[in-house]
Amino acid sequence: MATVTAGTDETANATTIEGKLFQVAHLINSAEKGLAAQKLSITKSDDLILEGNFTMPGTVTYNVSTGIFSVAAAPYLPTLPFSAGSPVGTIKSTTLSQYFIDVISYIVHWQKQPAKNPNSLTNCTLSFDYNSLEYVGRIILPYISTLGQNGSIIETATEWLVT
Structure with a gap:
């Protein structure tokens, strides 16, 4: 189990890294509904696999004092409430x-x-293109689906990494 610590009152409060990815992918997917250009495209298969491709805007900054370049994701969903x-x-x-x-x-x-x-799985890829200023990658995330109370469906990411 790839455990991580959740922040107090964090929006993505899963305690595994796979769970955090599952939550954050759903948050972004929901927030992008209705936007002309979606940066993350996810689908769920009958085999209980969430798959997605993403191309997200990034930025590059140069620190004159240290001579170091830094890359970061551009906050393109600023109106979505989110807390770490x-x-x-x-x-x-x-x-x-x-x-x-x-x-x-x-x-x-x-x-x-x-x-x-x-198991030597490569379920996530990530690269940064300095020319287009974009992060590009793919996610493959197995999950389980169970019935909850009152007919609700509970989906939980399957852990495949170990701490």
């Missing part, structure tokens, strides 16, 4: 778009470690 919590948890970004990129980065980092990814 206070105090923050493992993922500390305060905008939904950067939080999404940080969750993906965390997963990509863990995927490359055999002890944390014993």
Whole structure:
């Protein structure tokens, strides 16, 4: 189980990194409804797999003092209420778009470690194009679906990384 710490009153409050990705992907997908251009496209299959492709705007800044370039996700959904919590948890970004990129980065980092990814799965990809100023990637996330009270459906991301 790839556990992470949720911030106090955090919007994406799952305690696994897979759960956070599941929550944040749904938040972005819901927030993008009605927008002319959607940055994240997700689908769910009958095999209980959430798949998605994304192309999200980014920024590059240069620090003259240190000579270091930094990339960040542009906050393109500014009206969506989102909180990383206070105090923050493992993922500390305060905008939904950067939080999404940080969750993906965390997963990509863990995927490359055999002890944390014993099945050698590559369920997330992420790259940054400096020319177009865009993050590009893909997510594949298995989940389970159960019946809740009063006919509700509960979907939960399946854990595939280990702490």
